[in-house]
Amino acid sequence: MRVAAYEQYGPPGVVAITDRPDPIPREGQVRVRVHAAVVGSSDSAARSGTPWFARLAFGLRAPKQHVLGSEFAGVVDAIGPGVTRFAVGDRAFGATGIGLGAHAEHVVVAESGAVVRLPDEVSMADAAAICDGALTALPFLRDGGHVRPGDRVLVNGASGSVGAAAVQLAKHLGAEVIAVCGPAHAELVRSLGADRVIDRTREDFTQARSEYEVIFDAVGKSTFRRCRRALVAGGSYLTTVPSWSIVFQQLTSKLGSRRAVIMFTGLRKDAEKRPDLEELGALAAAGAFRPPIERMLPLEQIAAAHRIVDAGHKGGSAVIIPVPIETGPTDAASVTDTVRATRDAASDATPEAAS
Ligand SMILES: NC(=O)c1ccc[n+]([C@@H]2O[C@H](COP(=O)([O-])OP(=O)(O)OC[C@H]3O[C@@H](n4cnc5c(N)ncnc54)[C@H](OP(=O)(O)O)[C@@H]3O)[C@@H](O)[C@H]2O)c1
Known part of the structure; x- marks a missing residue:
C-alpha cells in the first residue's frame, strides 16, 4: 500500500509517498481501506516537532511513528479473528488517536477502538472531518x-x-x-x-x-x-x-x-469517544451537522495539505483522499467549492480586509 511517511522533523516537504506491505489485521482488529483522512493541527505539530513539547510525545530527536493521521473514514476490507462489531464491506469512521497511521491506503484499528459504523447518508470526507x-x-x-x-x-x-x-x-x-x-x-x-x-x-x-x-x-x-x-x-x-x-x-x-x-x-478513552462518534454520525446523517472542508487533495499532495494547515487560516478541515471512490452531492468539488466560494465572495466584497 501507499503511505505518506516522514523520517525527520521539518517543513511539509519532509512527508513523502512510499510503499509499505499491506497490514494484516490480528485478533480483534479490523483493516479499513481509507477513503478520507484529515491533515490537522496535531499532524502539523508531529511533523514539524514544534512546539518543543510535541517531541515529548512524538520522539525527542526524530519521530517515533512515521505515518501520521488519526481521523479517517473508509470501508472495512479485512477483519482479524474474533471480530464481531464489523464485517467486510462495512463503512466505518473514527480516530486512531496516538496510534496515528491514517495517512495511508489502509489503517488497522482495534474493533474496541474509537471506530463506529458510518451511516450511508454521510460522505467519507464529512465523516473524517467530523472526527477532526x-x-x-x-x-x-x-x-x-x-x-x-x-x-x-x-x-x-x-x-x-x-x-x-x-x-x-x-x-x-x-x-x-x-x-x-x-x-x-x-x-x-x-x-x-x-x-x-x-x-x-x-x-x-x-x-x-x-x-x-x-x-x-x-x-x-x-x-x-x-x-x-x-x-x-x-x-x-x-x-x-x-x-x-x-x-x-x-x-x-x-x-x-x-x-x-x-x-x-x-486522550479520552475510546469507550467515551465511541458514543460521541455515533451521535455525531447520526446528526450528520439527519442533515443537522455538516463539517466545512477547506480542501480535499489526493494522498500524493499530502505536503500541500500540510502547508494549508501550517498557514493557520483554513475554513474547516483539510482532507486527503488515499483511495478515491466518491462522487455525488458531497464529493470533493462541491464541498470544497462551498467553503472557497463564500470566502472568495467575502474577499471580493472587502478586498482591504482579506488577510
Ligand atoms: N485540547 C485538545 O484536546 C485539542 C483537540 C484538538 C485540537 N486542539 C487544538 O485546537 C486548535 C485549533 O484547531 P483547529 O484544527 O480548529 O485549527 P484550524 O482549523 O487550523 O484553525 C484555523 C482558524 O483559526 C483562525 N485564526 C487564525 N488566527 C486567529 C486569531 N489570531 N484569532 C482568532 N482566530 C484565528 C482562522 O480564522 P480566520 O482566518 O477566519 O481568522 C482559521 O479559520 C489547535 O491549536 C489544535 O492543536 C486541541
Whole structure:
C-alpha cells in the first residue's frame, strides 16, 4: 500500500509517498481501506516537532511513528479473528488517536477502538472531518462548558475545524452563538448557524462585560485573564491550547466565580469517544451537522495539505483522499467549492480586509 511517511522533523516537504506491505489485521482488529483522512493541527505539530513539547510525545530527536493521521473514514476490507462489531464491506469512521497511521491506503484499528459504523447518508470526507472538529468541540461544550439552552456561547476561531463544529453543536445544544472569525470567513460561519458574527480584525470581543455564559476559544488565541470580565458570574472560559498558566488557572479558578477549562479530548478513552462518534454520525446523517472542508487533495499532495494547515487560516478541515471512490452531492468539488466560494465572495466584497 501507499503511505505518506516522514523520517525527520521539518517543513511539509519532509512527508513523502512510499510503499509499505499491506497490514494484516490480528485478533480483534479490523483493516479499513481509507477513503478520507484529515491533515490537522496535531499532524502539523508531529511533523514539524514544534512546539518543543510535541517531541515529548512524538520522539525527542526524530519521530517515533512515521505515518501520521488519526481521523479517517473508509470501508472495512479485512477483519482479524474474533471480530464481531464489523464485517467486510462495512463503512466505518473514527480516530486512531496516538496510534496515528491514517495517512495511508489502509489503517488497522482495534474493533474496541474509537471506530463506529458510518451511516450511508454521510460522505467519507464529512465523516473524517467530523472526527477532526466535532469530536473535540462536543466534549468541550457539553462536559467542559455544560452548555444549556439559552446560554450565550462565544466561539473564537469559529471558522477552523474545531470552531466550525462548535458553532453548530452549540446551536444544537440550544445556545445563542456569537462567532468570532476573520472577514473572509464571515459568510461561512453565518451559514453554520451563528446568530452573530464578530469580525476579529474590527472588534475585540474581550471588551464585552458580563455577556457570555461560555467563551470557547477554539484556537487558543486569547487568555482567561483577558476574557474573564466578558463572562457572566458562573461562566466558563474554555481553551483548546495548553499553557502553564491555563493549567494553573484551571485549578485556582475553581475558587472564583468564573472557571477556566483546558481539556485534552484526544486522550479520552475510546469507550467515551465511541458514543460521541455515533451521535455525531447520526446528526450528520439527519442533515443537522455538516463539517466545512477547506480542501480535499489526493494522498500524493499530502505536503500541500500540510502547508494549508501550517498557514493557520483554513475554513474547516483539510482532507486527503488515499483511495478515491466518491462522487455525488458531497464529493470533493462541491464541498470544497462551498467553503472557497463564500470566502472568495467575502474577499471580493472587502478586498482591504482579506488577510
Ligand atoms: N485540547 C485538545 O484536546 C485539542 C483537540 C484538538 C485540537 N486542539 C487544538 O485546537 C486548535 C485549533 O484547531 P483547529 O484544527 O480548529 O485549527 P484550524 O482549523 O487550523 O484553525 C484555523 C482558524 O483559526 C483562525 N485564526 C487564525 N488566527 C486567529 C486569531 N489570531 N484569532 C482568532 N482566530 C484565528 C482562522 O480564522 P480566520 O482566518 O477566519 O481568522 C482559521 O479559520 C489547535 O491549536 C489544535 O492543536 C486541541
